[in-house]
Each structure stands twice: as C-alpha cells, then as structure tokens.
Amino acid sequence: MNRQPSKRVMVVQYIILLFAALFAFYPVWFAILASGRLGDRLYTLNLGGMFLPTEWTWENYRIMLFEKPLLDWIRNSLYVAIVTSIASLLISTSAAFAVSRFRFYGREVMLIFLLAIQTFPGVLALVAVAQILTALGLYKTHEGLILAYTIGTLVFATWNMKGYFDTIPIDLEEAAMIDGCGPVQSFVRIALPLALPALAVTALLGFMAGWGDFIFASVLVPAPDTMKLAVPGLFSLANDQSVPWGYFAAGGMVIVLPTLFVFLALQRFLVGGLTAGGVK
C-alpha cells in the first residue's frame, strides 16, 4: 500500500511502532545492561539498574573477545550459517519452482508429505540423526552440521518459495517460453529475479537456522574447543559451580551483531514493485 498516508494515520502508525519497539527492545536492553555488570548475576534487584547502566564496565567484553576463543567460534558459525543459507536457497528454490509451475504425478502428495513429516517432534529425532551422520563419516564435522541444518530448513523454505512463486504471474514465463526459453532458462532468467523478496526471506531463514541453534550444534559437534559453534561455545563456559552470566550476556551481544548485519543487508530486497506493470 504505497501511497502517502494522511497525517492522522501517520501519528497512529508511529504510536503503534513505538509501543512495539519498546516491547521488542526492553528485554534486549536488559541483557545489554547485564553484559556490563561484573559478577555471576544476570539480574539486579536495584531498580535503577533495571533501566539504566548504573555500574557499567567493559571488562566482560574484554575477557570474551581477547581471552576466550569467542572469535574462533563466531568464525565457525559464520561458515556454517552462510553455507547453510546458500545450500538451502539452491535446493529449496528449485523444488519450489517445480512444485509451483509443473503439473506432475504425486505433486500434491509430495507437498503434504513434506509438511507432515515436519510434525514429528525434532528432539526425538536427534539421536538417530547423529547416528546417520556417524555412518556417513560426518559426525563432529561442520559439514555434517550444515547437512542437518539445510535439510531442517527445506520444508519451510520450499513451501514459502512455492507460495511466493504462486503469486507471481505465470504470463511472464509463458511469454519467455514463446520466445524460446526452456524451463531452466525461464526459471533462472524470469522467476528468480522476480522472487527476490522471498529469496531474501529464505536466505535469512537459512542463516538463522545455522546461526541460532543450540541443541543440534552441541550434540553433533561436541568437541574440540576450536571446532565449536558460537552458541554452544558460549554456553560451554558454564560449569556445575557457577554460571558466568556477565560473560554470557557480553558474548551474546557480540553473537547477535552478525545477524543484524545480515538482516540489514537482506531487508533491502523487501521492496515492492518487482512485478508491477509486468502484465497488462
């Protein structure tokens, strides 16, 4: 709905946005405050400390960045998340295109089957997945992790891309085919550029799957220290005696930063008008 809204509408919109932003940001702000506090506490019972940095120090950040292998972990995570994102994009987009554009035997069954297997509780599949990866020789490697994550995102990515392809007018591709394009060519040349917004969402999803997971990463790559991914690495700092919340929060803030950059880079593609005026 890209028209200039009236003044009154704008005011209402900003009020909603401000409230939502407060709701979204305050818990994160609380974690940021905790990252500047010394000691093993995540919380403070002092009311001022819940809202303002009353006892701020960079000590936690210094220790996390220079004395712990946090940067190694982040490098591992970046590798896994980026490859997952690309692989998931490649595989799911082509499947989604086929499902959206071709009519073949078993098409609907396949779509339902994809959704249905997603309903099986993942926690219970974990041990079996670890055993399969061992059988393939991929246990304790980043590649095994990438395989598991990529396939984990496939169902949603395929469905999402299929939904988006369905909203793109087929007339453009038909015009291309009349002009002599094959199916692969019309996919790469016509449909993909038009689906940029959905591709951005899918890429983001793949990245987040590889970046944010804790359970799979800690089970499939348990050791050594230099191989760990960021999130399990961070939580491995805890032991039975103490949980260093200050370190967690500081490391956590560093870990969140790359996702924000990825989001910023991808959200530029969330702009309208790609198909506007294409079919008249």
Add this chain to the structure above:
Amino acid sequence: MIGWSGRRKAFTVLLFIGPTLLGILLINVFPILLSTYVSFTNRNKFHPNPDCTITLTSVLDPVCWPVFRTTAPRGLAEPYSLQAPLFQNYIDLVGQLFTAEAVQALILILICFLPLLVAAYLNRYFDRRITRPVSSGVLWLVGLGAGLVLAFALNASTAYQQLMSTGDFFVVVWRTILFVAIRVPLSFGLGLTLALILNSNYLPGRTFFRLILFLPWATSSLAILMALVWQFFFRERGVINQVLQILGFDGYAWLNDPATAFAAIVITDVWFSYPFFMVVILGALQSVPNDVYEAADVEGASWWTQLTRITLPLIRPAILPATVLTSITAFQMFGTAWAITQGGPVRGAGQPGATEFVIVYAFKQIYQSQNYGRASAFAVILFIFLFAATLYSLRYTRITKGAYE
C-alpha cells in the same frame, strides 16, 4: 506449464525436486521409522540396547549397523524387545480415553462446538453468493451463543472434568491446543500489523524500526538467556512487581499462579515469534501490485475492506504455509516453557505441572524416567494427531493448489 511432457518432463522435474526429497528421506523419514519401531518395544533404562539378531532391529537400529560394530555400547542390561501386547505403550498413554464414559464426555463436548461449525459453513456458503442475508459477525455471534447454551444444557463442565481425569495425555494435549490457539493468532496479528505499517515507502525511520522490531528473532540464538531475562520480569522481585510497587500496587507471584504462568509463557513466546511473521508477511506484501489499491480507492473502499478483500487474499498463498508451520512449531514449543517454569507450578505429586506442554512432558519422560518406548509412543500419537490436523487445514485452505487453478 506449456509445451512438453513425457520423459523429458519427468527428468526435469526430478532434477528440480530430487535433492529435496533425498535430504528429507535421510534426515527426516528415517528417524520417524526408527521411533515408530521403538514405540512398540520396552526400551527404557533397564533395556537400553538392541538385540541385533532380530532382523527388524538390525535393519532399523543404527547401533546394529556395521559402522558401529566396534564402538556400540554393550551394557550388561537385557536388550529391549517388542512389548507383549504390541500396543502396551499406547494403552498406558491413552487407554483410559477409550472407556465408555470418556468417549461419551468427548462427544458431548464436541456437540457444543457444532453451532460454530455450522456458522463457519454458512459463512463460506454466503461468501460465494452475491448478496448476504446476514453479516458474518452476526452469524458468528449466533453460533457462539448457541454453543454456550448447548454447553449449559448438556452440562459440559462435568464432561470436561470427566475427560481431565483420564490421565496425563488429555490434560497435556488440551493445554497445548489452548496455547497454540492463543499464541499463533497473537503473533500473526502483531506481525501483520507491523508489516503493513513498515511496508510503507513514506515512513521516515523505516529501516530503523525494521531493525529494532527484528531484534527478538535475532536474539533467538540466545533463546535460553532471553527466556531467563523474561522469567526475571515475572519474578516476585522482578521488574514488573518493582514497577507496580512504585505505582502503589501490590506485587503478585505471577509464576506461582497457573493462569498467569501460562500468560507469561504466551507473552514471551509471542515476543520470540512475531518477527518471523513480520518478515514473512513483509516479503509477501512485495508481490501485491499498487494499481489494485488505486482502483479500490476510486471505488471508495475503506482501508478495512482493502485489507480483507485485497491484501489478505493476494498474499494468502505466501503466508498460509508460514501460519500452518508456525502452528506446528508452537505445538512443539519447548525452550520457553522449560526456561521459565520448567512445567510448574506443581499441581500435586505424579501429575503434570500447570504449564507442562506436550514436548516438556515428553522431555521429562525421556530424560527423567528414560522411558524411550513410552516417549516414542507419545511422539507417534502426536504425529498422527498433528498429521490429521495439518491435512485438514490444507484441505480447508486449499493451499496445495497451484497458482492458476
């Protein structure tokens, strides 16, 4: 698509969807087969290992595969075997749901929902006609009223009590359905509102707000940390109570009351999940052409009409999968509840706690009592249940249909 058929088409299609199918078979289908098999056995902490001389076990259990021959754990304990009545685990879980009284109570409660179904059906029927004799709001209200009257007339609360006393299964599943029914519309509504606002090109600070509102999803990698932060907000000396104290109100032990503990988990989970909807809807909105709205403006349609008659139908194929899949994930929500209440507050010995959702319950079954057979049976029942629900929602919304059918 136009043009070709036969072997060439089959080959192209296979080229496009082959990798997806292969991956899914490997990582998703096999664990399901294995779990289904285990659900018929007495595998638990006293019978942890497979007996590789049984053919089915040796094929399905990876511990029997050649790769693991040297490293497989060989405990002294007995190997697991099939249960004597094959469905023993299932009977333990849901057996009491099939007594005459329980079935009767279930049917009674279902009858109370009948008026709503009729209302939904009539609505769809009227939608297809040019004029509507009654508006949809009135229809839903009448349906709801009739349902309530039926509930009183048939004494539904007794039937409900009856069902609740049939064991953990119904209690836990019912609670989870309630959670999904509240949590998914809330995140969807919030995500949709924000996406509609942020889609405007004439909004200074758009990128800034997009980034801030994306934050909860960005922190999902720190889900444990953030869930604990949320837990602190609701604690007895947490942020909410301290602020209330300044305003002159008494604090409240939010997490000790079943209802408010439930609400706390819903709020936290909405916080975690609405950015996902926001981003997906924002992506979907990009395919809506502008000239439709111009036409609607010329016709004098209000923004509500434009939203419900233009925007939502046009982005429907792109956002329905997200909604269905989010409902499934919400049904399997674990981390939030575990971090905030660990299933509590406790309602009594041997009973599931007030916020013990299905996966929390299954997790406790596996890791505390190590009863894999029972837990697998639970997973299989859930699987069948969710499968049916998904199938129904697919049929109801007809989203497997392609673009131009």
